[in-house]
Amino acid sequence: MATLGSSIGLGHIWRFPYIAGVSGGSAFVIMYIMLTLIIGIPIVVAKMIIGNKTQKNVISAFNELDSTTKKHWSKAGIMVLGGPIILTFYAAVLGWVFYYLVIVSFSLPSDATTSKNIFDSFVGENIFISLASFFVCIFLTGFIVSKGVKNGLEKYNLILMPLLFLIFIGLFFYALTLPSFGKAADFLFKFDIHKITPSVVILALSQVFFSLSLGVGTIITYSSSAKKGENLLTSATWIAISGIIISIIAGLIIFTFLFEYKQEADAGPGMLFVSLPIVFGNMAYGWIISFLFFAAVLFAGITSAISILEPPVAYLEHTYKMSRVKITYILCFVIALIGIVVILSLSKDYGKYLTFYGKQLFEWVDFITAAIIMPLGALLALIFLTFVVDKKIVYRFARGFMSRQLFNIWYAIVKYIAPLVVILVLVAKFFDTFGK
Numbered sequence: 001m002a003t004l005g006s007s008i009g010l011g012h013i014w015r016f017p018y019i020a021g022v023s024g025g026s027a028f029v030i031m032y033i034m035l036t037l038i039i040g041i042p043i044v045v046a047k048m049i050i051g052n053k054t055q056k057n058v059i060s061a062f063n064e065l066d067s068t069t070k071k072h073w074s075k076a077g078i079m080v081l082g083g084p085i086i087l088t089f090y091a092a093v094l095g096w097v098f099y100y101l102v103i104v105s106f107s108l109p110s111d112a113t114t115s116k117n118i119f120d121s122f123v124g125e126n127i128f129i130s131l132a133s134f135f136v137c138i139f140l141t142g143f144i145v146s147k148g149v150k151n152g153l154e155k156y157n158l159i160l161m162p163l164l165f166l167i168f169i170g171l172f173f174y175a176l177t178l179p180s181f182g183k184a185a186d187f188l189f190k191f192d193i194h195k196i197t198p199s200v201v202i203l204a205l206s207q208v209f210f211s212l213s214l215g216v217g218t219i220i221t222y223s224s225s226a227k228k229g230e231n232l233l234t235s236a237t238w239i240a241i242s243g244i245i246i247s248i249i250a251g252l253i254i255f256t257f258l259f260e261y262k263q264e265a266d267a268g269p270g271m272l273f274v275s276l277p278i279v280f281g282n283m284a285y286g287w288i289i290s291f292l293f294f295a296a297v298l299f300a301g302i303t304s305a306i307s308i309l310e311p312p313v314a315y316l317e318h319t320y321k322m323s324r325v326k327i328t329y330i331l332c333f334v335i336a337l338i339g340i341v342v343i344l345s346l347s348k349d350y351g352k353y354l355t356f357y358g359k360q361l362f363e364w365v366d367f368i369t370a371a372i373i374m375p376l377g378a379l380l381a382l383i384f385l386t387f388v389v390d391k392k393i394v395y396r397f398a399r400g401f402m403s404r405q406l407f408n409i410w411y412a413i414v415k416y417i418a419p420l421v422v423i424l425v426l427v428a429k430f431f432d433t434f435g436k
Contacts, residue, residue, distance in 0.1 A: 008164070008246050009304025010093060011211040013297050016247040017254045018271045019203055021264075025187040027195030029251070031204035036240050039421050040208045042413040043378060044219055044236040045398075046385050051223035052232060053397050057314040058217035061224065065389050073384055079377030080315050082216040083308040084331060086369045087138065088339040089362055090308065094301040095133030096123070096273060101294035108281030108290060112274070115281075119273045124348045134339055141305040142332035145313055146325045160299040164246075167296040171289070172249050175256040184255035188248065202428040205421060206370065211243055213304070215374030217311035220381070224314075231401040246300075253293075272297070371429035379422040386415035 020028045054061040059077030066073040099122060109115035122130060147155070175181055209215060223232065254271070257279040258264070264275065280290035309331065316327045345354035345361035354361040385394060391411065398407055 008161070008211075008243055009300045010090070010097075010297070011207065011304070012243055012247040013250045013300055014093070014272050015210060016207060017251045019207060020188065020251055021255075021271060023200050023203055024192075024195040025255075026190050026192060027197070027200050028204055028207075029188050029248070030191060031196060031201055032207050032247070033244055035201075035204050035208050035421075036212070036244055039205075039413070039418055040212050040214075041233075041236050041240045042410050043214055043382065043418050044212055044239060045232050045410065046414045046418075047214070047219040047378075047381055048223040048232040048236060049394065049397060050381060050385060051220035052226055052228060052230065055224050055228070057224065057318050058220045058311055059315055060318065061220055062384060065384070065393075067388060067390065073388055076377075076380040076384055077217065077315070079215055079373065079380070080217040080311040082369055082373035082377060083218075083310075083312050084335050084338075085365060085373065086216065086308050087141075087305060087335050088342045089365045089369075090301075091138040091141065091305060091335070092130075092134050092339060092343050092362070094137040094298065094305060095130060095135075097294055097298045097301060098137055099129065099133045100273060100277065101291065101298055104277055105280070105287050105290040105294060108286055109277055110281045112278060115274050115278045116270075118277070119270065123346050124351075127344065127347050127349075130343055130346075131340060134343060135336060137302070137305065138332055138336055138339065141302060141309055142328050144302075144306050145309045146328040148324060160303050164296050164299045164303075167292050167299075168246065168249050168253070171253050171293060171296070174289070175253045178256050178260050180259035181252070181256045183259045184252050187255055187259075188251050202425065205425050206429070209374055209378060209422075209425065210370060211247070212240065213307060215377030215381075216308060217377065218307040221311040221314050222307070229400055232398075233401045367429075371426070375422050375426045375429075379419055379426070382414050382419050382422070386411065 016032070050061050050065065051058075054064045056064060057077075058080050059074050062077045063071055063074035104118060109118055175184070213219060226235075254276065258271075258275060261279045261282050263279055276293070277290065280286035280293070283289055309328070312331060313324065313328050316322065316331075317324050320327075341354065342362050342365055344350040351360060356364065359367070394411070395404075395407055398410075402410060
């Protein structure tokens with residue numbers, strides 16, 4: 001449940017629908033599902049094996065399994081640093097969700113101009129409120145992580161994840177009663193092979209890595225807390241399929257609402273904060289739907305933020321023998337300081353001073369983490385497990401939940417196919433940013 005909470009977050013509820021919207025709908029959805037099942041699940045299993053076999057934090061896990069004399073592979077655990085960097089902008093977006101939950105839901109816009117002004121004013125002008133929302137989310141995350149795995153991560157995930165599913169199921173059945181539900185289903189599932197382009201495949205691959213939290217040490221850290229001998233393949237499959245289901249439900253809900261109230265499906269990242277509030281504002285009792293929707297998004301985001309913060313906390317707690325509470329709040333304080341600068345880069349007054357090569361600092365942090373740190377972290381883990389760790393050692397551990405034949409198929413995927421896919425994502429993202 002904790003790892004499920006890690007994977008289900010803004011990537012499924014915010015990123016998936018808007019990318020589907022700008023990528024032609026069904027082509028992206030079909031590729032995302034296929035790649036999650038073929039590539040995503042094997043990578044999750046690989047990272048679970050590293051954590052579950054060693055029962056240690058990320059860096060210590062690499063160090064224990066490293067059979068080389070110089071033990072350089074422990075440096076691959078540097079992926080844990082990606083988490084705090086991600087949180088500097090991830091918690092900022094969560095702050096937007098929190099603001100829309102407690103403020104905008106009770107004063108919804110009825111037209112595009114008003115809606116855009118609300119968002120632009122909040123992000124670009126009302127810096128104090130934007131920062132306050134960010135601080136609430138980052139320190140709420142820190143509070144839960146400081147409680148530890150049993151009393152914090154597992155306890156709160158067991159509360160928040162069922163609430164998330166309940167709210168989304170309720171919204172789904174409401175969307176099912178609207179005339180535009182069929183149009184939304186066609187948009188997401190009506191197969192058209194001509195819409196499958198290289199750019200759509202790359203976007204789908206990126207979504208797989210983003211949605212499954214591959215590359216920041218979360219899966220290694222969480223699986224180290226599970227008992228040895230658990231069926232990791234079953235766990236990975238449930239995590240991946242649950243993520244697909246939530247993404248599709250979110251897409252069906254959002255696109256039904258958009259089509260029903262004549263809003264554009266390709267609104268991009270602003271879909272959640274500009275287009276949907278207009279929809280809610282034109283609904284009967286729309287404030288209730290808005291409140292429930294943003295509550296679900298906030299629950300999903302918080303559970304993912306927890307998982308992003310846990311790996312560095314676990315490493316520092318083990319390495320420096322400091323109290324978990326102290327380490328957690330020190331990290332949150334540092335993240336908050338950096339986050340202030342990241343958020344200021346979106347403001348009208350300071351944005352011009354924090355823009356480099358045509359990108360705001362907020363956009364650069366997003367790019368560095370999503371396009372470099374996360375894919376690189378996943379790539380290093382795959383190379384380590386298949387080229388450094390002896391295959392016999394991996395098989396002896398995996399044979400508890402995989403037959404020999406299934407193991408050979410999985411091993412071939414994580415040794416040859418998955419690394420090539422990760423490299424493809426890295427190269428494509430690089431050229432997309434610097435090749436223009």
